[in-house]
Amino acid sequence: xxxxxxxxxxxxxxxxxxxxxxxxxxxxxxxxxxxxxxxxxxxxxxxxxxxxxxxxxxxxxxxxxxxxxxxxxxxxxxxxxxxxxxxxxxxxxxxxxxxxxxxxxxxxxxxxxxxxxxx
Numbered sequence: 371x372x373x374x375x376x377x378x379x380x381x382x383x384x385x386x387x388x389x390x391x392x393x394x395x396x397x398x399x400x401x402x403x404x405x406x407x408x409x410x411x412x413x414x415x416x417x418x419x420x421x422x423x424x425x426x427x428x429x430x431x432x433x434x435x436x437x438x439x440x441x442x443x444x445x446x447x448x449x450x451x452x453x454x455x456x457x458x459x460x461x462x463x464x465x466x467x468x469x470x471x472x473x474x475x476x477x478x479x480x481x482x483x484x485x486x487x488x489x
Contacts, residue, residue, distance in 0.1 A: 371486070371487065371488070372484060372485070372486055373428075373463075373466055373485040373486065373487065374427075374428035374429055374430055374483075374484070374485045375428055375482070375483070375484050375485075376423070376424040376425060376426065376427030376428030376429070376482070376483045377424055377427070377480070377481070377482045377483075378420040378421075378423035378424040378427060378480070378481055379420065379478060379479070379480045380416045380417075380419055380420040380423070380478070380479045380480075381416070381477060381478060382412050382413050382416040382474065382476065382477050382478060382479055383412075383477065384416065384419075385412045385415040385416050385419070386412050390402075393415065395438070395439075396419060396422075396438045396439070397415065397418065397419075397438070397439070397442070398439050398442045400442065401415075401418055401442050401443065413474040413476075413479060416474060416478075416479035417443075417472045417473070417474045417479035417480075417481060418442070418443045418472075419438070419479075420472065420479045420480055420481035421441070421443045421451065421453065421470055421472050421481035421483065422438050422441040422442075422443075423481070424470075424481040424482055424483040425441050425453055425459075425468065425470075425483045426441070427483070428468075428483040428484065428485045429462055429463075429485070431462075435458065436456075436458055436459055436462065439456070440455065440456040440458050440459045441453060441454075441455060441456075441459055442454045442455075443470070443472070451470050451471075451472050452468075452470055453468045453470050453483070455468075463485055463487075465487050465488040466485050466486060466487030466488060467485075467486050467487050468483060468484075468485055468486075469483065469484040469485075469486060470482070470483050
């Protein structure tokens with residue numbers, strides 16, 4: 371059973387030339403470390419933020435009880451992205467699977483999330 375679907379589109383330019391202190395409010399230390407290792411590619415941040423937004427939209431909540439750092443994105447060994455949740459986030463989707471797809475072009479990043487499973 372599909373519990374929720376969320377889609378978000380982000381202008382990549384929103385993350386250009388942002389101070390590290392600002393980024394630290396939106397991204398986990400692990401996400402920022404990967405961003406640095408990838409050469410500070412802005413599309414990386416934009417696509418990850420789109421995934422966070424798409425997730426909370428799929429919950430039907432938006433950011434509030436769950437913040438941006440309660441949701442992060444990892445990549446499996448083949449490069450497929452997946453959602454990583456804090457304990458608060460895990461409580462919201464207990465018994466469900468979260469599907470994630472992300473993509474980006476030069477100026478835009480997009481993410482889609484489907485929450486599938488028991489409510």
